[in-house]
Amino acid sequence: MIKHTQLNLYAFKEAIKNTESFIKIGNSSIQALYLKNKVLDRMYDNYQQALKYGIEYLKQKPTLQIRDVNIIDEILNK
Numbered sequence: 001m002i003k004h005t006q007l008n009l010y011a012f013k014e015a016i017k018n019t020e021s022f023i024k025i026g027n028s029s030i031q032a033l034y035l036k037n038k039v040l041d042r043m044y045d046n047y048q049q050a051l052k053y054g055i056e057y058l059k060q061k062p063t064l065q066i067r068d069v070n071i072i073d074e075i076l077n078k
Helices: 007-019 020-025 028-034 037-051 054-059 064-074
Strands: none
Touching: 007 037, 007 064, 020 054, 020 064, 028 037, 037 054, 037 064, 054 064
């Protein structure tokens, strides 16, 4: 199992900004969408699910984009 200390919402937001997948987006408008409250809350919820059930659980969710899974995976593995 991954050794990871759960982040609060603010720390999670900062962690998103520092992931390679987020930086690779390269479009500041799309990056800004990730940091909006509604999207950030959804990402944080998925992050908590990944902590509880594992990253494979997220990969099975059909509504979740692979980029979102990659960002969460990077955060979990830092």
